Structure formats: C-alpha cells, structure tokens
Amino acid sequence: MSEQFDVVVVGGGNAGFSAAHSAVEQGATVLLLEKASADAAGGNSFYTAGAFRFAFDSIDDIADLLEPDERHANSVVPAYPRRAFADDMRRVTDGRCDPMLTEVLVSRSTDTVRWLAGKGIRWRLLYERQAYLSGGEWVFSGGLFVGTVDGGKGLIARHTEAALREGVEIRYGAEVTALHLADAAERGVSYRDAAGAEHRIRAGAVVLSAGGFEADPKRRAKHLGEGWDRALVRGTPTNTGEVLDLALAAGAAAHGDWGSCHSVAWDADASPTGGDRELTNQLTRQSYPIGIVVNADGARFVDEGADFRNYTYAKYGRDILHQPRGRAFQLFDAKTRPLLRKEEYDSWPIAGARADSLSELAERLGIDADGLRRTVSEFNESIVDNPFDPAVKDGRAARVSPPKSNWAQALDTAPYYGYAVGCGITFTFGGVRVDESAQVLGTDGKPIDGLYAAGEMVGGLFAGNYPGGSGLTSGAVFGRLAGASAGRARS
Ligand SMILES: Cc1cc2nc3c(=O)[nH]c(=O)nc-3n(C[C@H](O)[C@H](O)[C@H](O)COP(=O)(O)OP(=O)(O)OC[C@H]3O[C@@H](n4cnc5c(N)ncnc54)[C@H](O)[C@@H]3O)c2cc1C
Structure with a gap:
C-alpha cells in the first residue's frame, strides 16, 4: 500500500x-x-x-x-x-x-x-x-x-x-x-x-x-578531481549525491560547474567525515585577511587581502588542498591576534600554537623554519606606508609575490600565533x-x-x-x- x-x-x-x-x-x-x-x-x-x-x-x-x-x-x-x-x-x-x-x-x-x-x-x-x-x-x-x-x-x-x-x-x-x-x-x-x-x-x-x-x-574524486577525496567535510555527512544521480537518471539536465565547489580554511584536526554539531561553523578559520598564510615550506601561495573575506574564502580551500600535505598555516602576531574572530580562534580544541619567536612557531607547527624566515622578512620589508584599517579596503599592500593587496601588517611582534588549516569542503x-x-x-x-x-x-x-x-x-x-x-x- x-x-x-x-x-x-x-x-x-x-x-x-x-x-x-x-x-x-x-x-x-x-x-x-x-x-x-x-x-x-x-x-x-x-x-x-x-x-x-x-x-x-x-x-x-x-x-x-x-x-x-x-x-x-x-x-x-x-x-x-x-x-x-x-x-x-x-x-x-x-x-x-x-x-x-x-x-x-x-x-x-x-x-x-x-x-x-x-x-x-x-x-x-x-x-x-x-x-x-x-x-x-x-x-x-x-x-x-x-x-x-x-x-x-x-x-x-x-x-x-x-x-x-x-x-x-x-x-x-x-x-x-x-x-x-x-x-x-x-x-x-x-x-x-x-x-x-x-x-x-x-x-x-x-x-x-x-x-x-x-x-x-568517491563522487568528489570523480567530479572535482584528484585529491578531493581527502577534503574535510564541514557539514552534514548525509549529502552524498544519490538524489542528484536519481534526478539525472530520470532525465533531468545537469547544469552548472560540476568540477568546482565551495571550500574553505578549516581546522586541520577536524573530522574528515562530517562537521561537529556543537561547534558547527566555529571550526572555520576566516581571519586570514589580516595575517599571512604559508604552506609547510614556509611559502605564501595566495593574496590573503585580495578582497573582503566574503569574496575569497570559498575558493581558498582549493588552494590549501593543493599545498604539500594538504595543509596551510595562518600566522598572526601580538598586534593582529586581538582582531581575530573570537568564536573561531578562541574556540577549543584548535590546531594552533603560540610561540615567542617565529622559528619556535615553525617548529611547533611543522613549517620549514628557514623558508618561513625568508618569507616573513621579504613580506615585512615590502609593505607600503598606508594606514591599516580592517573595515575598508585600505590599500596597505605588501608588494611581494604573491602580493597581499590590503591589510598587510608586518609579522614582527611576539608572541606569534599560528593555526593549521586543511581544505574544508562546504558544498558542490x-x-x-x-x-x-x-x-x-x-x-x-x-x-x-x-x-x-x-x-x-x-x-x-x-x-x-x-x-x-x-x-x-x-x-x-x-x-x-x-x-x-x-x-x-x-x-
Ligand atoms: C559549516 C558551514 C557553514 C555555512 N555557513 C553558511 C552561511 O552562513 N550562509 C550561507 O548562505 N551558507 C552557508 N553554508 C552553506 C549552506 O549550508 C548551504 O548552501 C545550504 O544550507 C544548503 O541548503 P540545502 O537545504 O540545499 O541543503 P542541506 O541543508 O544540506 O539539506 C539537505 C538535506 O537533504 C538530506 N538528504 C540527502 N540525501 C537524502 C536522501 N537520499 N533522502 C532524504 N534526504 C536526503 C540531507 O540529510 C540534508 O538534511 C555553510 C555550510 C557549512 C557546512
């Protein structure tokens, strides 16, 4: 019946x-x-x-x-x-x-x-x-x-x-x-x-x-490509695509970009299979525009200040996925740490470290210390002399490669803070x-x-x-x- x-x-x-x-x-x-x-x-x-x-x-x-x-x-x-x-x-x-x-x-x-x-x-x-x-x-x-x-x-x-x-x-x-x-x-x-x-x-x-x-x-690897099977699932473990497949099998036309997705910087130690119902979005790490982001070699790989966070965060997960070990590290110092989103960076547990020197921070997080030293000194020396203002696109750029177009602050004041992030996939x-x-x-x-x-x-x-x-x-x-x-x- x-x-x-x-x-x-x-x-x-x-x-x-x-x-x-x-x-x-x-x-x-x-x-x-x-x-x-x-x-x-x-x-x-x-x-x-x-x-x-x-x-x-x-x-x-x-x-x-x-x-x-x-x-x-x-x-x-x-x-x-x-x-x-x-x-x-x-x-x-x-x-x-x-x-x-x-x-x-x-x-x-x-x-x-x-x-x-x-x-x-x-x-x-x-x-x-x-x-x-x-x-x-x-x-x-x-x-x-x-x-x-x-x-x-x-x-x-x-x-x-x-x-x-x-x-x-x-x-x-x-x-x-x-x-x-x-x-x-x-x-x-x-x-x-x-x-x-x-x-x-x-x-x-x-x-x-x-x-x-x-x-x-499996569907991620099939449609998004190599490596995406290792992304961390930010939300529900139940969105597995079978209803999309049923619709296509029933004659529905596929539409849009099946080869890309929304993915972000996400706590590197978070579960790969689904979000935490207590912490929910707190495992995201979205204050990177006021810091710098490096990989395990200590090298920067994106323009952290290209635009307001709302317009860059959903594509930077992909860049993190393609770094060595699929990880990146967001770095801040005593000047910028108070500006981080409290709900995200003061939550616990968190894959992060605090240190009195950059080399100690590198060691704690597993970043190549020489690479990091080179990156930070080049970055610090290339910052233009505009006033820092996180509320507007302040044009305070670091003229390095890749550039940081806004909100560049020298990483020079201990203590230093670093947060390990992986690629958190949000939705396809x-x-x-x-x-x-x-x-x-x-x-x-x-x-x-x-x-x-x-x-x-x-x-x-x-x-x-x-x-x-x-x-x-x-x-x-x-x-x-x-x-x-x-x-x-x-x-
Ligand atoms: C951590 C996180 C933070 C986010 N923050 C924001 C934000 O602040 N603002 C924003 O705009 N977007 C945000 N998003 C994106 C947002 O969640 C999605 O765009 C939106 O919720 C999608 O809504 P939906 O109803 O399509 O899907 P969902 O809310 O995922 O609902 C789909 C439902 O379908 C069910 N389902 C799956 N398969 C079957 C089946 N075979 N039979 C029956 N049921 C099935 C699932 O269990 C699920 O409950 C965030 C996402 C995450 C993961």
Whole structure:
C-alpha cells in the first residue's frame, strides 16, 4: 500500500523547509522525508552561521526585521542594492553564473527573507563576523550583514517549529532511494526507513532538496578531481549525491560547474567525515585577511587581502588542498591576534600554537623554519606606508609575490600565533537545471512534470567561487518557488 500526499519534499535543510512552508500556503498536504535521524537533522543548513546575503537600498528598509541591539545607533551598514548583488555574483564567478537564475536569486532575495521572518525566523546584524570597530563605529562591509539568531541551529529549530505548526509531516531516518515520474498517476518516491523497510509514497509533485555530493569521497574524486577525496567535510555527512544521480537518471539536465565547489580554511584536526554539531561553523578559520598564510615550506601561495573575506574564502580551500600535505598555516602576531574572530580562534580544541619567536612557531607547527624566515622578512620589508584599517579596503599592500593587496601588517611582534588549516569542503556547485519557477528541466529542455528542485541541488548559480551568504538565500528563494509551484501543480 502506498500513501498519498499532495507534495513530497526530499531533504530537510533550509531549502526543503522553505519548500514545505510554501507548498502549505497553496493548501497542499506535505510530507518531508529526511535521511538523517532527528538528532542529526537539518542538513548543512544546521551547521551554518545563518548568514543571508540579500539586497536592500537602505538599512532602514529592513530595520524592522532586526532584533534590538544597543550597537545599532553606532553602526554603519552600507546599502546593498540589487545591482551590487548581481555584480558580485558575476564578478566572483568570472561571469559563469546563469543570468536567469541570478536574476531570480537577487530580485527575490529581500522579499524571501521577509517571508521567512513571517514563518518565525529571527534576524540580527552579524557584528562578530561582518564588522570591525573603526573610528568608534561598527563598520560593516562585504555585502553580507544579516543572519539568523542562533545561526544555523536557530534557523533549523524555527523552520521545524513552523513546519510542524503548519501540519507538515516530517519523517526522519527516511532515505529516498527512487523517484517515480514516468506516470502521473503513480508519481512519487520510494524511501528506506531506519529499520531498512522500503516505503512507497504517491504525490502530485516532488521537490528535491537533498543537497550536493560533498560528503561522498568517491563522487568528489570523480567530479572535482584528484585529491578531493581527502577534503574535510564541514557539514552534514548525509549529502552524498544519490538524489542528484536519481534526478539525472530520470532525465533531468545537469547544469552548472560540476568540477568546482565551495571550500574553505578549516581546522586541520577536524573530522574528515562530517562537521561537529556543537561547534558547527566555529571550526572555520576566516581571519586570514589580516595575517599571512604559508604552506609547510614556509611559502605564501595566495593574496590573503585580495578582497573582503566574503569574496575569497570559498575558493581558498582549493588552494590549501593543493599545498604539500594538504595543509596551510595562518600566522598572526601580538598586534593582529586581538582582531581575530573570537568564536573561531578562541574556540577549543584548535590546531594552533603560540610561540615567542617565529622559528619556535615553525617548529611547533611543522613549517620549514628557514623558508618561513625568508618569507616573513621579504613580506615585512615590502609593505607600503598606508594606514591599516580592517573595515575598508585600505590599500596597505605588501608588494611581494604573491602580493597581499590590503591589510598587510608586518609579522614582527611576539608572541606569534599560528593555526593549521586543511581544505574544508562546504558544498558542490554542480546540480540540475531548473526554470524560473524551480521546475526541473529535462535534457530535451522541457520541464519534467511534477519535479522541482531547490538549494544545493540547483546547478548554475555558482562556479569556482561564491559570494558568502548566498547559499542560504538561494535555498530559501528557490525552495519557496519550488514549494509554491509544486503546491499549485499537485492536481
Ligand atoms: C559549516 C558551514 C557553514 C555555512 N555557513 C553558511 C552561511 O552562513 N550562509 C550561507 O548562505 N551558507 C552557508 N553554508 C552553506 C549552506 O549550508 C548551504 O548552501 C545550504 O544550507 C544548503 O541548503 P540545502 O537545504 O540545499 O541543503 P542541506 O541543508 O544540506 O539539506 C539537505 C538535506 O537533504 C538530506 N538528504 C540527502 N540525501 C537524502 C536522501 N537520499 N533522502 C532524504 N534526504 C536526503 C540531507 O540529510 C540534508 O538534511 C555553510 C555550510 C557549512 C557546512
């Protein structure tokens, strides 16, 4: 016997919950199937900092969404118009973002954040991640200013409460193993429960929101290339790509850049197989723009100050992966250490060391001491005489190779601090092709009846790099569209 729902949603992260809320708004009965158990649920979305990138012409336009904070009166939050968001997408992807999908993402971003607020998601300015105190004011930069209260944990908790309130049925430990799309009367999915029993669900429409293939070493090596099987998985271990494969086998067109992904500097001692549900995003190490990054030979290999962190962090994981031993070391001194993000660099355990000299630091971290000495002296001597200001692109460059374009500070004041990082993979960029209503398109370019996709499963938005905070916005925007379309299409 199979059960019948109007809409079945596959995967319970931010995209899946957004789709579920939206389908309910259309009057649909909704079943959400989540592969992980209840205590491991929420997908990658659970592990996030909850940062959402969205467009607005003035902070006053969204001030009503924000939780009160005594720092508000003393904060400078620049406008982030749609055009700036679209330009950022094009710039960081080298023009490879799909124009139609980008337009949908950008134009629906603000309204969707407001819609989520209506579902109970709470918002705040991200002082500790996106602002520096400059001239007595909190100055925000990098186009990403707002996030959810309690980060990803808060986001998933509020999503889950809202879904249950709306009457969405959630089944955990339910791994979707087949899609049935050929016959409208039989449309639906099969899933295996935690005890291994198989179930068949009939549904008017199916929304796929089961993430990418970032947690599967074999699929990573196949699509991303040599070495990626050794990356450290930052988030959920359950995004292993089988639902992407099911969609492709059902005739969905692949879209976007299957050969690249979002990957970052991540604590070198972190588990390779999945994130830590307590520490979540705290294992990331994102204050590198104010220090230097070297490999085990003591050599620098990226421009740490090329741009605001939000525009470089998601591609530098790849550079770390390709260094000797797949490791790198972020170095700071007594001057810069107080500027590091507390939640990341003051958390415990941490793969780091403190020393009174650079040679001692090198020895503790396993860096070639002579190489490091040469790198640091060349770096220190090449810094231009501009004032240091982490809140703006200060042009305080180090004219070495590779250059450091902003925020160069001589590494010369003991004690010295070093943090060992590996490549933490966040999510993959390749996915299926959808239209502007989030309906999946087939290899023949035609919509596949009753099939929708959202979140990481949507290919074409990101390639090679990514503007920070766009993943959650994409999941919410396309999840909302997918749910609405699926809810309307159910009969
Ligand atoms: C540590 C970390 C920090 C991040 N910080 C941010 C941030 O601050 N801002 C931002 O925008 N992005 C951030 N991201 C990226 C962000 O997590 C993703 O872009 C977004 O959460 C993807 O949402 P999703 O719903 O598509 O996928 P997910 O949230 O991963 O949900 C997919 C769900 O599908 C389930 N699933 C998989 N296979 C099956 C199956 N066969 N059957 C049933 N269910 C299945 C999974 O178990 C999972 O729960 C971060 C990611 C990580 C890992």
